[in-house]
Amino acid sequence: MTAHLPMATRVLMLKADGSVLVHSDGGSYKPLNWMSPPCTVREGEDEDGRVEWTVTAKAPKGQAPDTLRILIEEMFHDSSHHLGIDPGLQKDGVEKHLQELLAEHPATLSAGLTLVRREFPTAIGPVDLMCRDGDGLSVAVEIKRRGEIDGVEQLTRYLELLNRDPLLTGKGAVRGIFAAQEIKPQARVLAEDRGIACAVVDYDALRGLDNAEDRLF
Incomplete structure (x- = not known):
């Protein structure tokens, strides 16, 4: 099965655990598309010279891996932050x-x-x-x-x-x-x-x- 998102302004998140998420301003916290870890990200160009990310997930033995292609026409902001070790959710009132x-x-x-x-x-x-x-x-x-x-x-x-x-x-x-x-x-x-x-x-x-x-x- 294949699916696609039309070209639009998106937020792309590449996390240290190997996951990739595509967000928009709508939809609350849920991404529009994503690849769960572990996966690999390879950067290249498509036939029109646009930046293309190819995200490939690790597939079970004998099965073809899932692939996510992300085309980037323009980059508005690019930043990287190391978040450190997550202490986990701590509930108040226990x-x-x-x-x-x-x-x-x-x-x-x-x-x-x-x-x-x-x-x-x-x-x-x-x-x-x-x-x-x-x-x-x-x-x-x-x-x-x-x-x-x-x-x-x-x-x-x-x-x-x-x-x-x-x-x-x-x-x-x-x-x-x-x-x-x-x-x-x-x-x-x-x-x-x-x-x-x-x-x-x-x-x-x-x-x-x-x-x-x-x-x-």
């Missing part, structure tokens, strides 16, 4: 980030709450945060990006174990807080039925990016 921020600001979950320890150990795994409230009672905090029933069940199991420890229950039972950026209605019902408080976390506010004074509502 559980680790939430835990770090809430450990720095535990009082955003409940007034008077202070941090005792992150990753507090139990026989079935660590509790995200062990805190103490204003009355000196222990508070276990489980943190999720998305609060669902499984997270409530997990915190319930932690609380059962923690409440067997006399060092934690000297002043009263260990209570729990289920914290997440979003808590499903079913998870909230189950948590409240088990005496577990729910706290919806505003990630931007924790990072200091969201100033409540700038809000209209």
